[in-house]
Amino acid sequence: MKRVLVELKNLSKKFGKEHVIKDLNLDIYEGEFLTLLGPSGCGKTTILRMISGLEKVTSGKVIIDGKDVTDIVPAKREVNTIFQNFALFPHMTVWDNIDFGLKMHKVPRTEADKRIKDAINLVKLKGFENRKPDELSGGQQQRVAIARGIVLNHKVLLLDESLASLDLKLKREMQIELKKIQKQLGITFIYVTHDQDEALTMSDRIAIINNGTVEQIDTPENIYRKPHTKFVADFIGEANILTGKITKVSENEAVVSLPDNMDLTIDNKNYQVGEEKTVVIRPECFDISSIESLDSFKGVVKEYIYDGMITKLIVQKDNTELRINLMDASSFKEGSDVYLKVPKKYIIVLGDKNE
Amino acid sequence: MNKKLDLFKNISLWPVVIYSFVLILLPLLYILFLSFCETDYVGGINYHFSIVNYLTIIDSTYLLIFAKSALIGIITTLICLVIAYPFAIFLMDKKEEVRNALIKLVMIPFLTNSLIRTYGWIVLLRKNGIINNGLTSLNIIKEPLSLMYNNIGIIIGMVYTLLPFMILPVYAAVNKLDPNLIKAAKDLGANKFHVFKDIIFKETISGAFNGSLMVFIPAIGYFFISDILGGGKQMIIGNLIKDQFLTARNWPFGSAISIFLIIVTFLLVRVYKKIGGNIDELGGM
Structure with a gap:
């Protein structure tokens, strides 16, 4: 010590x-x-x-x-x-x-x-x-x-x-x-x-x-x-901070439903259905693709900002703006549809105890 | 550059140039010229070149007066320094309004004629004056103190009259000091004495020297203070010069002493430069 x-x-x-x-x-x-x-x-x-x-x-x-x-x-x-x-x-x-x-x-x-x-x-x-x-x-x-x-x-x-x-x-x-x-x-x-x-x-x-x-x-x-x-x-850093409710709980996993129909699967840490949770997603933690896949949700690229080492995208998902940072964003243009996923290990749930 | 503006600049400068030339430079040159002439001992001037006036200065009677004047000047300067620094340091961490108010108080006496203010001291200092009466009635002293018609009287008058000239430059210098320097010194283990000696004083030495010049030079020249509070019998350089011009009517000798005083002033500035002072901080003297 x-x-x-x-x-x-x-x-x-x-x-x-x-x-x-x-x-x-x-x-x-x-x-x-x-x-x-x-x-x-x-x-x-x-x-x-x-x-x-x-x-x-x-x-x-x-x-x-x-x-x-x-x-x-x-x-x-x-x-x-x-x-x-x-x-x-x-x-x-x-x-x-x-x-x-x-x-x-x-x-x-x-x-x-x-x-x-x-x-x-x-x-x-x-x-x-x-x-x-x-x-x-x-x-x-x-x-x-x-x-x-x-x-x-x-x-x-x-x-x-x-x-x-x-x-x-x-x-x-x-x-x-x-x-x-x-x-x-x-x-x-x-x-x-x-x-x-x-x-x-x-x-x-x-x-x-x-x-x-x-x-x-x-x-x-x-x-x-x-x-x-x-x-x-x-x-510290950039963050997408969203607040939603736990809608589904199973043995190991839970689903938090954020506004604008974004459902994210997270590890279950004794959550109760109906509990309000704030999640933080760093801009570099998104999986982004132009092809739809299981559990992905759709957004539209609203802004494309080239910043040297990374490219910053602002993706509109209904009424929510998400900030996404990518090393290579050449395949996503302003106005194009994108499909987003967030691996559950990158989803930060605020208020979790015993971290 | 705009030609009209240039013309305006030239015209607006002329009054100052004429003023300095007619009222400062010409009289000074005249004094310099006179100092190399001879008196005819009946108030007139013999216009032929001579250095007899400068030789007379070295006479022991006059040297004694110079030495005494210098001593009074030095003591006055030191007392002013000792009063000005604590005051300036006291003001350092005060709010701006408090600082401005107290500095204004320092300057208020300038609004009254210094001759009148000097007469005011007689009321305080004489044998049955306020100070002596106060102290005797409180049984602090038995016999009244001799506070005037001697060197003490002159020094009290000088310090009182000249103190603002010390406070203002010292305050200006201390006020400019980065407070972090003092914090850094304390942080490195300096006690109050070392903070003052090694940081505050050394950083504001130009202000102290500036103030010292502004106190010392008048202190050897303010004849009216010596006349009023010294009773006229205590000679300083100021009285000596005044007497040469007005009483003895020996203008050439009076001029020579004046020139001597100017040379001493320049020497003092040279000394300041030698010990590493910045001439610009003295206002480009």
């Missing part, structure tokens, strides 16, 4: 009358890359600031490495933050920026010099030691910020939308590199972002935050494949 390093217990935060974080509980393991993902204004940055101590806690507890740090100032907490705009000290060189924390912690000179050198090598900034931040590119500034954050050998690094200001290509590179650095150091990264690509690429676990609470916390794959709530299904 992994050891819990950061523990948030019944954490609440109010700004005036606004209840930003509501009774939040979260365990973060040693050495994991955890992402707090949510729409802007969901409170994810506030959670991060309460861990670092830069924001006071209204009620509840923050426990780091077994120690209650709720009332301890940021300087005394064994965590470091990488800010969205990096917050490098403009009047200091790269070396002095990285050295700042070591000086504040009175680390002996020879030891400090060695640690700075190691950090600079790790983030590949050799030769830039004497530059000032404004003489560096965005990516290089990011690296300085990482080096400054890890040089104190604290067990937790907090990253506040740290890649948001980089351009797309650089962002992709830094995502992979950040993950590499995290693995190499074996420390806990808590990363805040509203960018789901980033979250899926880098994280060991993702906590989806909505309205100040954790909607779901799981591995990226489970978050995508087994969302627990409508919000999670909708927020």
Whole structure:
């Protein structure tokens, strides 16, 4: 069993009358890359600031490495933050920026010099030691910020939308590199972002935050494949979300009847006939054909959108629009009839317990 | 470019050019010229080249006055710095309305003539003034303090008059500071003292220097404060220059001291540049 390093217990935060974080509980393991993902204004940055101590806690507890740090100032907490705009000290060189924390912690000179050198090598900034931040590119500034954050050998690094200001290509590179650095150091990264690509690429676990609470916390794959709530299904990736009723139940299978005569066969998990169910179907999970087959239902291609790697189809089934993504959609033109099927292993039924 | 607009630009610039030329550059050149002339000791000027005025400056009596002026200037500047920074830092995390209101309060004294305001201090500082009477009646002191007609009086007057000139540039610099820098410093283990010394002060050093220049230069020149609160017997460079022009009627020597003061100012800016300051941040001096 992994050891819990950061523990948030019944954490609440109010700004005036606004209840930003509501009774939040979260365990973060040693050495994991955890992402707090949510729409802007969901409170994810506030959670991060309460861990670092830069924001006071209204009620509840923050426990780091077994120690209650709720009332301890940021300087005394064994965590470091990488800010969205990096917050490098403009009047200091790269070396002095990285050295700042070591000086504040009175680390002996020879030891400090060695640690700075190691950090600079790790983030590949050799030769830039004497530059000032404004003489560096965005990516290089990011690296300085990482080096400054890890040089104190604290067990937790907090990253506040740290890649948001980089351009797309650089962002992709830094995502992979950040993950590499995290693995190499074996420390806990808590990363805040509203960018789901980033979250899926880098994280060991993702906590989806909505309205100040954790909607779901799981591995990226489970978050995508087994969302627990409508919000999670909708927020991560594209999804067709449909609500219908269970109309038939047999020993192993059940049929859920969705609006517009779409009947889908699903695994029976103690469903009752008449029970209302919401199902989620990812756009890439459809079997699509121009020939009718058993159990398939008919739709009409309404829109055909070429998007490089995939082609997006919007298929009209009576009053319902279905989003379908295909690798090769050359045989389906706008206006043509198509027959759809969904393999039951790809149908996500929300509200299922014991997943 | 539109020709009419060009014409308008040229015409609209002329008043400023004429103003600067007639009222700033010409008088300065005249002062420079006078400083190389000689006095005839009865209020007139002998127009032949001489550096005797500059040699007189090195005289020990005058050097002493310079040294004392500089000391008063430095003490005034330091006190202003010590007051301005906590004020600017206090304003940092306040709401904009609060900040604007308090900065307006700092500027309100500008609406009254500084000479009158300086006279106002006599009521507060004299032997049986409000401060002394207050303190004696509360039995905090037995004998009234000598708060004016001495260096203390001058410094109190200088600090009071010049403080806004320190607060405004310091506040402007501190206000521009990225709050994340302070958070980052705290996050990296800095206590309040280090946050101030290593981050806030170093990042706003241009504001501090700007304010210091705007306080120091007038502080060695504001003769009326020295006249009123120093009782006229406490000489600073400002009094010296004024006396040369009005009392001793030795214009060439007065001019030489003025030129000397200008040179000192430029040297101070050079020093600032040398220690790595950004000249643009001083408003392109």
